[in-house]
Amino acid sequence: ALLYNPLKSSGILYNPLESSKILKQTAPQPSASSQRPHHPMHQTFPPIAPLREQPFAEAPTPSDSQMRCVGGGSVGGKGTGLRLLEQILRTCTDLHTLEGTTVRLPRTIVVGTDYFDEWMQSAGLRTAALDEALADEEKLATFLAAPLSDALREDLRRCLAAIPMPIAVRSSSLLEDTELEPFAGVFSTYMIPPMANQERRLALLEDAVRGVYASVYYADSLAYMRATGHDAGSEKMALIIQEVAGTAFAGRYYPHISGVARSMNYYPIGDEAATDGIAHLALGLGKYIVDGGRSLRVCPAYPHKVMQTSELDTALRETQTHFLALDTTDQDLTLVRNDAFNLRKLHVHEALADGALFALASTYDPYDMVLRDGIYDGGRKVITFSGVLQHDVFPLPELLQRFLRYGREAMGGEVEMEFAVRLEGNRQGTFFPLQLRPMVAAADNADTLAEEIAAVPADRQLLCSHLAIGHGRVDNVQDIIYVRREAFQAMHNPQMADEIERLNRQLTQEGKPYVLVGPGRWGSSDPWLGIPVKWPHISGARLIVEAGLDHYRVDPSQGSHFFQNLTSMGVGYFTINEYANDGHFRQEWLDALPALHESAHIRHVRCPQPLTILMDGVHRKGVVIC
Numbered sequence: 001a002l003l004y005n006p007l008k009s010s011g012i013l014y015n016p017l018e019s020s021k022i023l024k025q026t027a028p029q030p031s032a033s034s035q036r037p038h039h040p041m042h043q044t045f046p047p048i049a050p051l052r053e054q055p056f057a058e059a060p061t062p063s064d065s066q067m068r069c070v071g072g073g074s075v076g077g078k079g080t081g082l083r084l085l086e087q088i089l090r091t092c093t094d095l096h097t098l099e100g101t102t103v104r105l106p107r108t109i110v111v112g113t114d115y116f117d118e119w120m121q122s123a124g125l126r127t128a129a130l131d132e133a134l135a136d137e138e139k140l141a142t143f144l145a146a147p148l149s150d151a152l153r154e155d156l157r158r159c160l161a162a163i164p165m166p167i168a169v170r171s172s173s174l175l176e177d178t179e180l181e182p183f184a185g186v187f188s189t190y191m192i193p194p195m196a197n198q199e200r201r202l203a204l205l206e207d208a209v210r211g212v213y214a215s216v217y218y219a220d221s222l223a224y225m226r227a228t229g230h231d232a233g234s235e236k237m238a239l240i241i242q243e244v245a246g247t248a249f250a251g252r253y254y255p256h257i258s259g260v261a262r263s264m265n266y267y268p269i270g271d272e273a274a275t276d277g278i279a280h281l282a283l284g285l286g287k288y289i290v291d292g293g294r295s296l297r298v299c300p301a302y303p304h305k306v307m308q309t310s311e312l313d314t315a316l317r318e319t320q321t322h323f324l325a326l327d328t329t330d331q332d333l334t335l336v337r338n339d340a341f342n343l344r345k346l347h348v349h350e351a352l353a354d355g356a357l358f359a360l361a362s363t364y365d366p367y368d369m370v371l372r373d374g375i376y377d378g379g380r381k382v383i384t385f386s387g388v389l390q391h392d393v394f395p396l397p398e399l400l401q402r403f404l405r406y407g408r409e410a411m412g413g414e415v416e417m418e419f420a421v422r423l424e425g426n427r428q429g430t431f432f433p434l435q436l437r438p439m440v441a442a443a444d445n446a447d448t449l450a451e452e453i454a455a456v457p458a459d460r461q462l463l464c465s466h467l468a469i470g471h472g473r474v475d476n477v478q479d480i481i482y483v484r485r486e487a488f489q490a491m492h493n494p495q496m497a498d499e500i501e502r503l504n505r506q507l508t509q510e511g512k513p514y515v516l517v518g519p520g521r522w523g524s525s526d527p528w529l530g531i532p533v534k535w536p537h538i539s540g541a542r543l544i545v546e547a548g549l550d551h552y553r554v555d556p557s558q559g560s561h562f563f564q565n566l567t568s569m570g571v572g573y574f575t576i577n578e579y580a581n582d583g584h585f586r587q588e589w590l591d592a593l594p595a596l597h598e599s600a601h602i603r604h605v606r607c608p609q610p611l612t613i614l615m616d617g618v619h620r621k622g623v624v625i626c
Contacts, residue, residue, distance in 0.1 A: 045083050048075070048110060051158050056107050062089060062096045066105040066164070070155035076172030076238035081436040082108055085417075088406045089433070095402055097343055098395045102430040106243035107163050113174060113236040115152050116213060122149070129217040130233060136218045137337050141216035143448040144335065148206055156205050159241045160198065166246070166253050166326055167192050169378070171215065172238040185238075186224050188215035188339040189287075191244060191251065193328040193576035198330070205241075207335040215339075244326065245420035245432035246285075249354040252325035252344060255395070255432075256356055257385070258286035262439055263404040264414040266301065266471035266617030267567050269307060274618045277404045281382055283351055283360060284323030286418055286434070287340065294320050296385055299568065300400040303389040309362075309382075313525065316364065316373055320383040359387025359394065362555040388421075394429045396421060407436050414439040415585060449473070449616040450626035453623050460625050461613065462590075463517070463574060464547060465583045468622030470572030473557055474542050474613040479507060479596075481604045483518035485549060485587060488601070490520070493507055493527040496601050501537035503597060503604055508540040515611070515624065516605075517545040517585060519552050541571060543613050543624065547585045548577040572615045574622045589626060 013266045050070040060066060067086055069075070075083065086105055089095060095103050120126055122145035128134060134142075148156075159167075171187035190208035195201040215221060216237055246255040258281070265278035280295040282288050289295045296319065298306050300510070309315045329343045351357050352375070362384040363376040373386040387393035400419075407415040418435040449471075481503055485498065500516070507514055516522070520530030524546055530546075539545065544566075566573055576583035590605050597604035613623040 005061070036157040045087060051109055051162060052154070060104060062093070062104075066262075067108045068147060069110045069112060070158065071112035071115040071152070073117070073509070074174055074236065074238060075110045076113065076174045076236070077169055077437065078172040078240050078435060079110045079238055082110075082240070084407075084410055085162055085433045085436050088403070088410060088436075092402070092406050094367045095399070095406075098398065100426070100428045101395055101399070103399065104430065104432065106245050106432050106434070109159050109162065109241040110172070111152075111155070111209070111239035111241065113238045115149070115155075116237045116239075119146070119148060119152070119213070123147070124449065126233070129214075130222075132219065132222060134266075139147050139217055140211060140214045140318055140335075140337055141193065143210045146210065148209070151208065152204075152209075156209065156241075157202055160202060160205060161201060163241065164194060165245050166194060166244040168244050169204070169205065169212055170238075170240040170242065171212050172240050173216070174236040174238065183565070186221055188212050190335065190339050191326050191342065193326055193330075193342070195331050198332065204335065209239060211335050211339070212239060212544055225522055230433060242434075244285075245430075245434065246326075247356070247422055248328070249325075249356065251327065251329045251345070252354075253328050254284040254323065254325040254356075255286075255420040256283065256360060256423040256429075257388070258282050258284060258289060259295075259421075260286070260289055260416065261300070261400050261404055261419065262414070263408045263414045263438060264618070266615075267573075268299075268617070268620070269469070270302070270305060271385070272299045272302060274620075277400070279400055281322065281385055283319055283348065283356070284325055284346075285341065285343065286420065288320075288322075288324045293322070294318065294346055296320065296383065298385075298389060298397075300397040300404070306384070306389065309371070309384050309386075312364075312369060312371060313363075315382055315384065316380070319427075320348065323351060348383060357383075358425075360385050362386050369421060393427055394421065394431075395422060396431070399431050403433060408504075411436075412469050423466050441531070449614055450619050450621065453614050453616055453621050456623050456625055461584070461586070461625040462615040462626040463515075463576065463583075463585050463622070465545070465574035466620065467575040467582070467619055468572065468615055469617055470543075470566070470570065471617035472570065472615055473608055474513075474572075474615075477513050477515055477542050477613060478607045478609070479512050479514035479604065480607065480611075481514055481516050482587065482590060484601060484603055485519070485547075488519055488549060488552065490528050490552065492601055493520070493531045497527075497531050497533045497537065499599060499602050500531065500533055504538055504540050513540055513542040514542040515543045515545065515613070517547050519547055519549045522546060539595050540575040543572040543574065543615075545574045545576060545585070548575075548579060550579040553577075553579070572613060572622060586626075 048067050048069040051070050057064045125146060128142045168189055168191050170189045188211055190211055192204050216235055222232050246253050259279050261572040263277045265274050268274050276299050279298050279300055280289055282295040296308055308318045322345050327342050330345055333342055357375060360383055361375055361381040362371040362373045364371055364380040364382055371382060388396050403417055416437055416439050420432045420434060421427045421429055461585050516538055519533055522530055523533055524530035576585050578584050591606040595603050595605055615622045
């Protein structure tokens with residue numbers, strides 16, 4: 001089924017410039033000069049039905065739209081991604097053929113940009129909004145004091161009637177739509193629980209609307225717009241009012257699974273290919289992942305091979321211990337600058353009490369020192385998603401593969417998707433795609449990087465690897481710490497770990513990133529297989545290199561011992577085995593430089609000019625240019 005491309009056959013593909021229109025007329029085709037090469041096919045979407053004219057279906061079918069609009073204007077970036085997702089859901093019928101699985105958008109209402117324009121003008125907020133002398137809290141107070149129009153208030157009342165479950169109020173910046181910039185997470189998102197007092201809930205929704213509008217002009221937002229070359233004064237903001245995908249428990253609300261999936265993986269390991277994509281999964285609300293909480297990294301094409309659960313000590317150390325949930329007990333909420341003010345960070349044993357871990361956890365047996373898939377009495381519960389990834393309780397890996405493929409085809413480039421899953425027992429569940437957007441820094445530059453790496457002459461290559469992970473270009477590194485090959489003996493690995501820790505502490509305090517080169521597996525718990533450093537001991541490295549020796553041949557780790565840190569911080573990891581003609585390392589060039597630190601085993605040198613590090617995670621190539 002995946003060989004068939006229903007998007008192409010239907011003519012429904014992404015138009016990044018015109019698909020944001022929500023008025024009834026069909027949007028005009030973009031001019032040739034506005035069409036971007038990575039969106040080769042441009043078709044407009046059918047209009048979104050007004051909420052006042054077409055209520056949501058109580059039992060929607062795959063052909064029923066889950067989007068409505070209020071007001072006029074444009075839907076902005078998030079709205080455009082949601083429209084594309086809905087077209088994929090309607091057109092790609094194999095998404096609805098998996099047994100026991102429902103796939104749908106959450107109920108979604110778009111508040112058009114016209115309401116934003118009218119309110120900013122009528123309330124006279126532009127001056128205060130652009131005044132950088134005002135603190136964020138002062139701007140929020142100014143926005144909260146400005147009355148909304150009667151028309152907008154009435155439409156917000158309709159929104160609450162249409163979505164009685166918890167709702168999220170999200171930004172949908174027009175800048176995201178027109179320039180495809182990575183604005184994700186820049187503006188505020190507020191969540192509102194159900195309330196017995198509907199007037200109080202309406203007041204809180206009105207404040208949330210004002211709060212999201214105000215967040216456009218917070219200090220961090222203005223700085224980000226300047227950095228990306230945008231004029232804050234011309235910004236237009238749509239809003240997304242959306243059902244929060246999840247399940248109600250006693251006093252709290254959250255989904256069984258939240259996640260972010262990307263169609264391109266710059267840190268493929270083992271059998272993974274970069275184009276297989278990658279997903280990060282977490283229990284609870286997805287803000288936990290966005291804010292950098294510990295999640296489970298899994299390749300949808302290889303769900304049985306999860307690095308974080310491959311070894312017991314890694315599983316106990318590198319898996320999720322807390323999660324976020326919406327507090328549904330507080331009925332007297334007051335909106336504040338922090339948009340997580342009514343979210344609760346809870347320990348995973350609270351989800352165990354809710355009965356939410358039945359397909360998500362394994363149990364640690366301290367007597368046999370093993371993890372057992374499932375929930376058993378006693379023992380720590382470890383979030384492994386084993387029921388989903390190992391035992392087919394829910395077809396999440398298959399759904400992610402299909403969505404990423406269709407999203408890539410529809411957008412004409414690499415994509416990132418947010419999603420949530422509600423499990424319902426008996427191998428039943430609902431998959432909610434929440435957002436689809438371009439991977440702005442994705443493979444757009446992969447071909448350029450590959451060409452740059454291929455063009456580097458051999459005499460300029462300090463390091464060259466054909467087994468590289470990471471992606472991008474680094475130009476601010478002059479320092480290199482390397483293990484002297486001629487003096488290496490594995491028995492001294494623990495002492496070398498201590499020495500490297502001291503050098504890392506010094507360079508980190510000086511704000512100087514560095515390249516780290518040595519034989520064996522960095523971070524191995526077995527000191528005979530590599531230097532047993534921990535991540536804090538090498539946290540200042542921008543590139544880590546395993547350089548094998550003819551008399552010390554160890555299977556490469558590809559950074560498995562601190563893989564989460566590598567991926568979250570964008571650190572490169574090269575493997576070089578010169579004895580097998582697989583890459584090279586010119587230590588003699590470094591040996592000719594004066595040492596800032598030198599011992600029997602370690603040298604630290606500073607290059608006269610900054611090095612250039614090129615990492616092509618798509619083709620697994622890397623080079624350091626001296």
